[in-house]
Amino acid sequence: METALAMDRLHFAFTATFHYLFPQLTMGLALLIVWLKTIALRTGDEHYHRAARFWAKIFAINFAVGVVTGIPMEFQFGTNWSRFSKSAGGVIGQTLAMEGVYSFFLESSFLGLFLYGEKMLGPVGHWVAAALVWLGSWMSGFLIVVTDAWMQHPTGYKLGPSGEFGLASFWDLLLNPWGLWQYAHVMMGAVATGAFVMASTGAFYLIAKRHEAYGRIFIATGVGGALFASLFLLATGDGQGRNVAVYQPVTLAATEGLFTTAQGAPLAILGQPDTNAGRLDNPLLLPKVLSFLTYRHWAAEVKGLSEYPRDLWPDQVPLLYYSFHIMVGLGTIFIAIAAICAVWLMRGRLFDSKPLLWILMLSFPFPYIANTAGWMTAELGRQPWLIYGILRTADGASPQVSEGNVLFTLVGFMGIYMVLGMLWLFLIYRELEHGPEERERPV
Amino acid sequence: MIEIFWFCLVAVMIAGYVVLDGFDLGAGAIHLLVAKTPEERKQVLASIGPLWDGNEVWLLAAGGTLYFAFPALYASSFSGFYLPLMMVLWLLILRGVSIEFRNHLDSPVWTPMWDAGFCVSSGLLAVFYGAALGNVVRGVPLSASGDFFLPLWTNFLTGAQPGILDWYTVLIGVLALAALVAHGALWVRYKTSGELSARAGRFARGAWWLLGILTLAATAASFALQPHIGANFRSYPWGAVFPLMAIAGFLGMRRRGELAAFLSSCAYLVGMLTSAAFGVFPYVLPSVGSPDFGLTVYNAAPAVYGLQIGLAWWIPGMVLAVGYSVFVYRRFAGKVN
Numbered sequence A: 001m002e003t004a005l006a007m008d009r010l011h012f013a014f015t016a017t018f019h020y021l022f023p024q025l026t027m028g029l030a031l032l033i034v035w036l037k038t039i040a041l042r043t044g045d046e047h048y049h050r051a052a053r054f055w056a057k058i059f060a061i062n063f064a065v066g067v068v069t070g071i072p073m074e075f076q077f078g079t080n081w082s083r084f085s086k087s088a089g090g091v092i093g094q095t096l097a098m099e100g101v102y103s104f105f106l107e108s109s110f111l112g113l114f115l116y117g118e119k120m121l122g123p124v125g126h127w128v129a130a131a132l133v134w135l136g137s138w139m140s141g142f143l144i145v146v147t148d149a150w151m152q153h154p155t156g157y158k159l160g161p162s163g164e165f166g167l168a169s170f171w172d173l174l175l176n177p178w179g180l181w182q183y184a185h186v187m188m189g190a191v192a193t194g195a196f197v198m199a200s201t202g203a204f205y206l207i208a209k210r211h212e213a214y215g216r217i218f219i220a221t222g223v224g225g226a227l228f229a230s231l232f233l234l235a236t237g238d239g240q241g242r243n244v245a246v247y248q249p250v251t252l253a254a255t256e257g258l259f260t261t262a263q264g265a266p267l268a269i270l271g272q273p274d275t276n277a278g279r280l281d282n283p284l285l286l287p288k289v290l291s292f293l294t295y296r297h298w299a300a301e302v303k304g305l306s307e308y309p310r311d312l313w314p315d316q317v318p319l320l321y322y323s324f325h326i327m328v329g330l331g332t333i334f335i336a337i338a339a340i341c342a343v344w345l346m347r348g349r350l351f352d353s354k355p356l357l358w359i360l361m362l363s364f365p366f367p368y369i370a371n372t373a374g375w376m377t378a379e380l381g382r383q384p385w386l387i388y389g390i391l392r393t394a395d396g397a398s399p400q401v402s403e404g405n406v407l408f409t410l411v412g413f414m415g416i417y418m419v420l421g422m423l424w425l426f427l428i429y430r431e432l433e434h435g436p437e438e439r440e441r442p443v
Numbered sequence B: 001m002i003e004i005f006w007f008c009l010v011a012v013m014i015a016g017y018v019v020l021d022g023f024d025l026g027a028g029a030i031h032l033l034v035a036k037t038p039e040e041r042k043q044v045l046a047s048i049g050p051l052w053d054g055n056e057v058w059l060l061a062a063g064g065t066l067y068f069a070f071p072a073l074y075a076s077s078f079s080g081f082y083l084p085l086m087m088v089l090w091l092l093i094l095r096g097v098s099i100e101f102r103n104h105l106d107s108p109v110w111t112p113m114w115d116a117g118f119c120v121s122s123g124l125l126a127v128f129y130g131a132a133l134g135n136v137v138r139g140v141p142l143s144a145s146g147d148f149f150l151p152l153w154t155n156f157l158t159g160a161q162p163g164i165l166d167w168y169t170v171l172i173g174v175l176a177l178a179a180l181v182a183h184g185a186l187w188v189r190y191k192t193s194g195e196l197s198a199r200a201g202r203f204a205r206g207a208w209w210l211l212g213i214l215t216l217a218a219t220a221a222s223f224a225l226q227p228h229i230g231a232n233f234r235s236y237p238w239g240a241v242f243p244l245m246a247i248a249g250f251l252g253m254r255r256r257g258e259l260a261a262f263l264s265s266c267a268y269l270v271g272m273l274t275s276a277a278f279g280v281f282p283y284v285l286p287s288v289g290s291p292d293f294g295l296t297v298y299n300a301a302p303a304v305y306g307l308q309i310g311l312a313w314w315i316p317g318m319v320l321a322v323g324y325s326v327f328v329y330r331r332f333a334g335k336v337n
Helices: A002-043 A048-081 A082-116 A119-153 A171-173 A177-210 A212-247 A248-257 A289-295 A317-346 A354-361 A363-381 A403-434 B002-029 B040-049 B052-069 B071-080 B082-102 B108-138 B169-191 B194-225 B225-236 B235-252 B258-281 B304-331
Strands: A157-159 A165-167 A265-272 A280-288 A383-389 B283-287
Touching: A002 A048, A002 A177, A002 A212, A002 A363, A002 A403, A048 A082, A048 A212, A048 A403, A048 B052, A048 B194, A082 A119, A082 A165, A082 A171, A082 A383, A082 B052, A082 B071, A119 A177, A119 A248, A119 A363, A119 A383, A119 B225, A157 B283, A165 B258, A171 A317, A171 B040, A171 B108, A177 A212, A177 A317, A177 A354, A177 A363, A212 A317, A212 A354, A212 B108, A248 A265, A248 A289, A248 A317, A248 A363, A265 A317, A280 B040, A280 B169, A317 A354, A317 A363, A383 B258, A403 B071, A403 B108, A403 B235, B002 B040, B002 B071, B002 B108, B002 B169, B002 B258, B002 B283, B002 B304, B040 B082, B040 B108, B040 B194, B052 B071, B052 B082, B082 B108, B108 B194, B108 B258, B169 B194, B169 B258, B194 B225, B194 B235, B194 B258, B225 B258, B235 B258
Parallel strands: none
Antiparallel strands: A157 A165, A265 A280
């Protein structure tokens, strides 16, 4: 049973991580495409129209992979986590069903029109279609984040007679304080991915001396978006961090590698947590900063892991700690890159600065890593609970689905997703190779 | 009472999925047989291109609605049908990328490869969906806690320890394939022109005979295997409207008018599915061993308050969704060029 549980967790973690590589770009690009279309509509500049069409093609390929990898997520609640679904379906089924009814219908209907109907709709109609695709994808993000937020910090529920959870307040479920901060943070992470990918593509075109007019548009739009997103990531991350401090204090201690309670607790920049010895090896510490960030007071007491019984600790403390530190470290680097590039852009020197163009071009994988590490922080930090404080992960899996069956389908998904990833790369490469210029092509 | 209402809503959503994505799957299943030239294959794909993704959303929305309205059913059936559902997921992935990636390259290797993927995955999905419905009608060996786990097949006999595939579920799977082949062929006939449209029409007429025989066999088998169906129709004779709808639709599929024939096929599918739902009600998953362990609309539903709240967002949400669908279908109305 224990190995089956580990397989179920790995199954969900793998399929969710791979899946989220695609929606984060989709949601980020959806906003940036609306932005490009808005400028095109207001200035009539044909370059912006073509830029929007180019990103719509990338969007379409990415969206297709996002859709086909997304369906398994909904199914897995039932296939691998039947105990959890049986007890929690009455609550989180609300938001999951709403995602289908409110966002997927909107998104899929208008994406077809957006991709195939530019001539038919006219410029304003096409802008509206783009805006509705953006609205649909961001609503989908909201309903999924709210579902996760209920598992992180359950609100608006009541316990039924046979141990299952029923809805007690719809608005408490939808306006969960955890969910609102998390939503803002996750969306800004998606904008960061879209913006860095766009800027990186622009830098690639300038370095390669191809499609340079478009390269400059992509860099300007991308750098602007990246600066906006990375600053808001800092603010929303701070809000989310204080939620963790209030609702999941043991998770806070684990993410920060704080083993013993301290007044004026230091912030660990580097170091490796040793859970057996109960200490952080090779630490590089900023004195009193953790207390200040958490409670806005330099001498505040922050509780360490040793305050809590071991069976309340997240079960993967080092992985959680590394994920969190990678996310925060990369977020800091994003602010630096985006700010420097923005200054150079305003002084009109960015397009000629080889080092900055190279940095931008090579930047695109890092928001993906940061978003993945961020979700790992959230979900590993939730452990050992499936629904925080009320249902343990060990009690949520499907009892009659054996380890071997889960391992078989996990390996199956790994193989299929590897092929999907290669196809995605191949098709995206072809679009980048063609570039945004209009051309004859067989579609 | 509200549980019964949600049972009807979930049934409507599943029927909506089968009617809408059904023609995508049917068009896919006959793709290689009905479209001979590259030009014709492009036409078949164009007939579903901007629509299939929105149609597939009905599966997600129906699944989500089922999850929230009958969580115990979702938990029990999805985990019990673990392996076949995973295969459905893999087939859905293959179907989706086959449609979306096919037109990116014009190469004598690339396009036929995705055409084959589209055809095989669509046909198999139709069989899997039919077999799934067969399992629900026949029932599964539920335990007292509402769990089960079925092997893919045992001795192909129904009984206390059936497999997911037995003679009955295979029969329903083949019936579903025939029904969606006819449905998809009528759609292709309606949306395309020239030789392709005529060929699809001939295909639909051939499938119609097979469909008639299979429908009779499956109906007889269902009444014999699941006594609850006969009991329901005897107790509530008004339920005959569902099979009558199926019969009217079936006869209408012979109509000369392309749209009329396709809409008749929609009516046939809705009639068949609602007949099955009416027949097994109040069960949503009957038990083959001890009838008491069967899942019903009552013991699979959550607290009533959640179901009431659900109506408040479900109704406006679905009105909007149907509105988008009508808008999109009208925008892409008429024959593809």
